[in-house]
Amino acid sequence: MSTRKPLLTVAAVLLCFPVTGSAQPCPGQGSASLVVVSAAPPAPGGRITLRLQGAPSRPFVIAADIGPGPVFRPRVGTICLDLGPQLHVLANGFPTGSPVLDANGLFSLDLFLPARPALDGRTIFLQGIVRDPSAPNGFAVSPRLDLALERAVIEDFGTIAFRDAAATTASWPGDGLASAVAGASRNVDVAPADTGFLLDDPLVRTGSRFQMLYAAGEIGAQPGESIVGMAWGPRSNFVFATTYASMKASLGHARAPGISLGLAFDANFGDAPTRVFAGDYALPNELNALWFPWPQFETDFAFDGSRNLVFEVDVPPGASTFQLFRANSVAADPRRRVIGASGAAVASSGERTVYHTRFRLTRVHSIAQSLFYDTGIDDPDYSSVAVRTASLPPGSEAVIEVEGAEDANHDGVPDPGSLTGFRSDPDEIDGSRLVRFRLRLKVNAAGDPARVTSVAIAFH
Secondary structure, eight states: OOOOOOGGGGIIIIISSOOEEOOSOOOOBSSOEEEEOOSSOOOTTOEEEEEEEOSTTOBEEEEEESSOOOEEETTTEEESSOOSTTOEEEEEOTTTSOSBOOTTSEEEEEEEOOOOGGGTTOEEEEEEEEEOTTSGGGEEEOOOEEEEOOEEEEEOSSSSTTBOTTTOOSBOOSSSOEEOOOOOEEEEEEOOOOOOOOBOTTSSTTOEEEEEEEOHHHHOOOTTEEEEEEEEOBGGGOBOOEEEEEEEEEEEEBSSSSSOOOSBTGGGBSSOOEEEEEEEEEEOOBSSOSSEEOSOOSSOBOOOSSSOEEEEEEEOSOOSOOOOBOEEEESSSSOSEEEESTTOSBOSEEEEEEEOEEEEEEEOEEEEEBOOEEOSSSSOOEEEEEEEEEEOOTTOEEEEEEEEEOOTTOSSSOOTTOOOOOBSSGGGGTTOSEEEEEEEEEBOTTSOBOEEEEEEEEEO
16 A cells, blocks of 8 residues: 555554454544545556545544454544554654644545555555544544455566567566667658758748648658657858747648648648747857757657658747758749748748758657466456556656457467457456556657556456
8 A cells, every 4th residue: 555654653543552352333433534536446556546534624644454453442442444564554643743634624645556466356444533622532533444456467567477578679677667768760861952042941030930841751750760859951061150049849740641831831730730849049150060950859759650741940030140051942833841920820932942851760669568467257347557657757658558358268368359459448358358468668859768667457
């Protein structure tokens, strides 16, 4: 239930009096109640929220035990827990007077249920005690809360026994962690023959809103790769020192399959674009820059590799100078570049122009996939899937799917044709005796990985 707390902190209430067995029931005493208010079924590896109610602004204890008691404490009353070595104190305001119930007499506790096989299908017993002068002996004791946990398939990554070696590309060495692994980065240059025109948008003194369209085949992204950075080609390799303040840069998949942009900027995106940068873009003087980076991305762009790509930059006015770009440009259709005023909804012009651009791609997604686990029952009803992370840096992610299969002869091998396919909703694999998971783990643009410590798939 929790890392065990020293019991001395509640000794004055729970442990300093002799224990005497009692056959009386455990309805509690005074005005106090302890209930579960979260909707998800309680299961190992999941979270629940407890709510204690009692006298306003009074200190309290919430404790859990594996045994239901009851035991009688003189000067306190009947406690509906064993009060033995497995007692866990989850919150304790008696020694210092804090925490206390709020002005409405309420306190909520968010509780993680460890992903431990020993908790599989167990019942945990909980009780709240509130210091209340109006209650018998000065303590209000809630009726015992019996928390029946779902059964669960649990993977704590402490071994590689259930690692699907053929499908796993993430790190799963058996040390208690599954971690995203970044693949090698590579550059892809889109650089058609330079036609020599002096093109300067969007990095101009007056500012502009600009879009460029790149064909999916020009970039050639591979499965699992994201665009993590871009660079532009300065004409004559010259970069002029200035700052473009409050610049915004976005990437998105194109709405239309053809190689052409419309004049309405937002209509060119097939789905919501990803803002990869927002801030000041400061440039130094450079005399030999074959490629110069756009600002460091704040997040990667998960390019699916099958649709065309739209790159947008919006630069407000105010810079001290402009930049010139290498490009292939023809005053003709289809429009690969459209340009308008900064913040404009509609471009003022466009033509067949492709700026020289270097894309940096990195495989940021990796897979931790398990073998099939046997639930031990032929018709399980799956209720939840819980993933416990050790670290989830901004821009990283840990996404889980589950797959079920039947096993009529109980040999641990999926029956032919019974695979459900991987599903994000565990209800879609109900009735499958066997179950496995696939974790899609991601590193962020800075290379920081998602790390997972456990997976629990609950069922009954």
